[in-house]
Amino acid sequence: MSQVSPPPIEQSLITFDNVSRFYGEVLGVNRVTLSIPPGITSLVGPNGSGKTTLMNLMTALVRPTRGSISILGISPDEPENLFQILGYSTQFDAFPKGLTGFQFLYSFLRLFGKTHAECEKLAWKAIERVNLVEAAHRKVAGYSKGMRQRIKLAQAIAHDPRVLVLDEPLNGLDPLVRAETIALFRQLGNEGRHVIVSSHILHEVDMISDQVILLSNGYVVAEGKISGVRSEISEHPMQVLIRCDKPAALAAKVFEQDSVVEARLHADGGGLLVKTRDADRFYKLLNHIALNGIEIETVAPADDNVNSVYEYLIGEESSK
Amino acid sequence: MTWSLWLAQIQAVVRLEMKKTFFSRRGFWVYLLALAPVLVFAGRAFDLARNRQYLQEVADGHSVSTVALESIHTGMTRQEVEEKLGEPYSRRVFEGRRNSRSWLSYTDGTSTYVFVFDGDELRGITVRDRGNFQDDSLIYATFFQFFYLRLLIFFGCVGIFVNLFRGEMANKSLHFYLLAPMRREVLVAGKFLAGLIAATVIFCTSTALQLWMFAIPFGSAATFEKLHAASYIGVTALACLGYGAVFLAAGLLAVNPMLPVAGVLLWEGANLFLPAALKKISIIFYLQSLCPVLAPPEKDMNPLLALLISSAEPTRAPLAIAGLLAVTALILVWAGFRARKLEISYSSD
Numbered sequence: 127m128s129q130v131s132p133p134p135i136e137q138s139l140i141t142f143d144n145v146s147r148f149y150g151e152v153l154g155v156n157r158v159t160l161s162i163p164p165g166i167t168s169l170v171g172p173n174g175s176g177k178t179t180l181m182n183l184m185t186a187l188v189r190p191t192r193g194s195i196s197i198l199g200i201s202p203d204e205p206e207n208l209f210q211i212l213g214y215s216t217q218f219d220a221f222p223k224g225l226t227g228f229q230f231l232y233s234f235l236r237l238f239g240k241t242h243a244e245c246e247k248l249a250w251k252a253i254e255r256v257n258l259v260e261a262a263h264r265k266v267a268g269y270s271k272g273m274r275q276r277i278k279l280a281q282a283i284a285h286d287p288r289v290l291v292l293d294e295p296l297n298g299l300d301p302l303v304r305a306e307t308i309a310l311f312r313q314l315g316n317e318g319r320h321v322i323v324s325s326h327i328l329h330e331v332d333m334i335s336d337q338v339i340l341l342s343n344g345y346v347v348a349e350g351k352i353s354g355v356r357s358e359i360s361e362h363p364m365q366v367l368i369r370c371d372k373p374a375a376l377a378a379k380v381f382e383q384d385s386v387v388e389a390r391l392h393a394d395g396g397g398l399l400v401k402t403r404d405a406d407r408f409y410k411l412l413n414h415i416a417l418n419g420i421e422i423e424t425v426a427p428a429d430d431n432v433n434s435v436y437e438y439l440i441g442e443e444s445s446k
Numbered sequence: 447m448t449w450s451l452w453l454a455q456i457q458a459v460v461r462l463e464m465k466k467t468f469f470s471r472r473g474f475w476v477y478l479l480a481l482a483p484v485l486v487f488a489g490r491a492f493d494l495a496r497n498r499q500y501l502q503e504v505a506d507g508h509s510v511s512t513v514a515l516e517s518i519h520t521g522m523t524r525q526e527v528e529e530k531l532g533e534p535y536s537r538r539v540f541e542g543r544r545n546s547r548s549w550l551s552y553t554d555g556t557s558t559y560v561f562v563f564d565g566d567e568l569r570g571i572t573v574r575d576r577g578n579f580q581d582d583s584l585i586y587a588t589f590f591q592f593f594y595l596r597l598l599i600f601f602g603c604v605g606i607f608v609n610l611f612r613g614e615m616a617n618k619s620l621h622f623y624l625l626a627p628m629r630r631e632v633l634v635a636g637k638f639l640a641g642l643i644a645a646t647v648i649f650c651t652s653t654a655l656q657l658w659m660f661a662i663p664f665g666s667a668a669t670f671e672k673l674h675a676a677s678y679i680g681v682t683a684l685a686c687l688g689y690g691a692v693f694l695a696a697g698l699l700a701v702n703p704m705l706p707v708a709g710v711l712l713w714e715g716a717n718l719f720l721p722a723a724l725k726k727i728s729i730i731f732y733l734q735s736l737c738p739v740l741a742p743p744e745k746d747m748n749p750l751l752a753l754l755i756s757s758a759e760p761t762r763a764p765l766a767i768a769g770l771l772a773v774t775a776l777i778l779v780w781a782g783f784r785a786r787k788l789e790i791s792y793s794s795d
Contacts, residue, residue: 149791187621187790203786209627216625218792220618224465236458237626239451281622 137199139163140184140289140320145193147179153344154179158193160339160349162322166315168331169324170436171341177324178217180341181291184322185214197289198320210238213282217293219274221266227277228253228262234281252284253277257306271298279307289320296330308334328433342440353427355435362438363387363401365428366408371421373398379415383407399428452635455628459636460643467606467644472613476605479598480652483589487659494577494663498556505555508535512554518561522568524548527561534561579664579672586660587739590678594656595733596714599649599685606645607693608703610637618792631782638694638778645686653682674738681736688729688770691777698781698788726761732770735760 140162147154155176169177182188183195186202200207221230231249240248253262256276261269266277275298282290292311296304311334315321325331331338338355340348348355370376376398377389385404392398402408409425416422429435467473510531518527527550528534536551550561556577562570575581614620623633657675661668670676696706714730725731734740740760761769 182790185625187624189787189789205624206627206629209625214625216621218618218621218790222462222466222619222622223470223617233458233462234622234626236461237455237623237628239454239458239628281625 139196140198140322141196142180142183143194143196145183145190145195147183147188148191154188155183155341155344155346158346160346162320162339163337164315164318164320165336166311166321166323166334168335168338169322169341170326170328170331170338171440172326174343175341175440176344177341178293179344180339181214181216181293181322181324184291185212187214187216209287210285211287212289212291213285213287214291215275215278215282215293215295219271221274221277223267224265226263226265227258227269227273227280230266230277231280231284235284238285248284248286252280255283255310256280257303272300272303275299276303276307283314287319289322290314291322293324294326295323296325296327304330328431328436332431332433338435340436340440347440348435352435353430362429362434363403364405364408364430365434366400366402366405367397367424367426367428368400368412369397369423371396371423376415376420376422379420380408380411383411452629452632455626455632456636456639459623459633460640463610463637463640464643466613467610467640468647470609470613472609473605476602476648479602479605480648483594483598484652484655484659487656491659491662497576498663501553501558502555504535505553508533508552510552510554512556515552515554515559518559518568518571520568520571523566524550524563524568525566527568577663579667582660582664583673583739584741586656587737588741590681591734591737591741594653595681595685596730599645599682600689600711600714602649603645603686603689603693604707606648607638607641607690608697608707610641610694610697612697612703615792621790624788624790630785630788631779634694634698634778634782634785638690641694642686642690645690646683649686650679650682653679677736677738681733684736684767684770685729685733687774688733691774691781692729695777695781695784699784729770729773732761732766735766736763 140160142158142160145158146156153176158176158180169180171177179188183190184197184202186205186208189202195202197208197212200211202208222233225233228249231252232245235245235248236242238245250259250262253259256279258273258276258280261273266274269277275295279292279295282292295311296307299307308330311321311323315334315336323331323334332352335352337349337351339346340355368376373391373395377391377400380386380389380398380400380402383402383404385407386400386402388399388401390399400408405427412422412425429438514531518530531552534550534552537548539548540546545565547565548563550563552559552561556575558574558576560572560574561568562572611620614623624630654675657673657678661673692710693703693707696703696710700706714728717725717728717730720728760766
């Protein structure tokens with residue numbers, strides 16, 4: 127896949143402007159306003175939170191009840207332009223009947239109006255990228271769940287799109303293929319493409335995402351880089367894990383700061399978990415302490431991850 | 447560039463659809479619909495040939511000339527008839543308490559003459575003239591217009607065209623088409639073309655085979671021109687075109703397409719009884735206008751129903767063809783417009 131040259135800024139974003147979608151009386155998503163920059167963006171939320179609806183809205187498989195969407199300056203109402211730059215791997219696990227993996231990709235590419243030779247070349251390239259060469263001439267109906275996921279991924283990337291929308295793309299993949307696929311997403315994201323992934327496996331989202339969009343009950347509850355989202359959750363103090371030689375002394379020192387609400391010693395006696403309402407001030411204090419006789423080995427945020435953010439923003443909400 | 451792209455995309459859709467429309471298990475019954483009348487006419491050809499052979503054998507044993515048979519009239523006695531024609535090849539007698547009735551059968555090798563006697567007096571003559579080309583052409587015309595067009599092609603087109611979209615909805619595979627950089631109108635055109643090719647091949651082949659089977663008993667008397675084969679095949683193709691567009695739109699737009707299908711069936715069925723102005727808002731009216739032999743609908747019909755028939759002047763062929771093409775185009779444009787708003791919600795379908 128070739129490196130994508132950066133487009134003008136107004137055409138480099140996926141935007142949702144006050145988008146709502148209702149299925150009769152049922153809410154799909156409501157008042158979604160988003161700007162998604164290039165890189166890997168994960169849609170995170172429980173079942174029914176609106177992840178798939180958001181993806182389907184992007185790809186015109188469903189239409190907004192109100193609001194507007196723009197994909198790098200293109201409206202989803204123009205499929206003839208949109209799908210030149212967008213590939214979508216859906217959650218639907220059904221395929222046109224009777225086709226082999228290669229035939230599936232080849233015939234999909236023929237719909238682009240490409241020549242036989244171009245389609246063959248692109249189909250094989252995509253098949254190689256998802257490691258399905260050996261199974262390419264077998265019927266898709268006989269594929270395992272993981273293979274079907276990969277052939278769908280191949281279909282999404284076959285035409286070298288600038289935007290990839292992938293609905294639960296890691297479902298059903300074995301660990302090795304999962305790692306390869308994540309590496310592929312990273313590569314695509316690093317090439318400046320938009321890779322939008324929905325997943326409910328939070329540690330994977332944490333590993334691959336440049337930014338996250340958290341959804342709950344059809345509403346966007348947070349968006350942006352994980353650290354940024356975390357820092358905005360003021361009702362939950364930031365947790366910082368510190369490994370040092372004198373944790374008890376450190377605990378006494380940190381309690382001098384008003385914003386520190388809790389400090390807990392590690393069972394092994396080699397560290398401390400601190401909860402603070404003002405992370406910036408706390409880090410400055412640590413610098414000062416480090417200069418005054420306590421040897422600090424590592425400092426790391428303990429809840430600066432999708433899992434914690436999800437728990438704080440959505441877990442509590444769903445348990446209410 | 448745009449047209450060539452659209453053309454290439456339509457070709458791609460047709461290529462993908464062809465296999466599905468011709469070889470899908472779901473559509474197998476369409477072949478049965480097309481094959482059924484061929485088998486009926488093949489059976490008829492076989493039966494006629496056997497009947498002729500039998501009559502010839504009878505005629506060889508009881509030779510009677512057509513002139514002698516035609517000279518018999520009611521009022522003659524049984525003795526007079528038998529003196530003139532000789533021994534019948536079949537004689538049946540019914541003896542009642544008050545009177546007797548008898549049937550004497552003769553043949554000239556082509557037709558069967560049955561003379562019915564009450565007592566000794568000839569009361570009725572029945573001529574069974576099986577295999578008369580003129581009469582049978584009318585029978586074929588009636589079959590073609592009232593059975594083949596209205597039912598077999600109608601339901602065949604339902605089977606083929608409704609499934610073009612609705613079948614893919616049921617299989618949950620329609621979204622693959624919608625994820626390609628293709629105008630939805632192009633998709634509609636491609637799918638329609640694929641359905642039309644399948645329907646035309648299946649039903650025009652059936653029409654040709656029916657006519658061939660129909661012609662076999664008449665030998666060289668039934669030429670291609672006399673059979674109006676080109677017209678019948680052309681009308682078949684136009685029926686596929688018209689009904690195809692209607693049912694493609696039904697499959698695209700209705701969650702349960704059987705409701706609009708039932709509506710169209712009722713409308714087309716009631717066409718005979720509609721006022722002249724309303725008759726013209728249907729596919730069957732134009733198709734019947736194009737049929738080479740007009741079948742009298744009131745023949746063999748309940749007299750009360752026959753009273754309800756309203757007649758409308760058949761439309762001239764060029765106008766009927768242009769009308770059908772225009773209606774088809776209109777429906778397809780509308781379907782294309784609605785396809786732009788098409789959403790994928792398999793669960794609710």
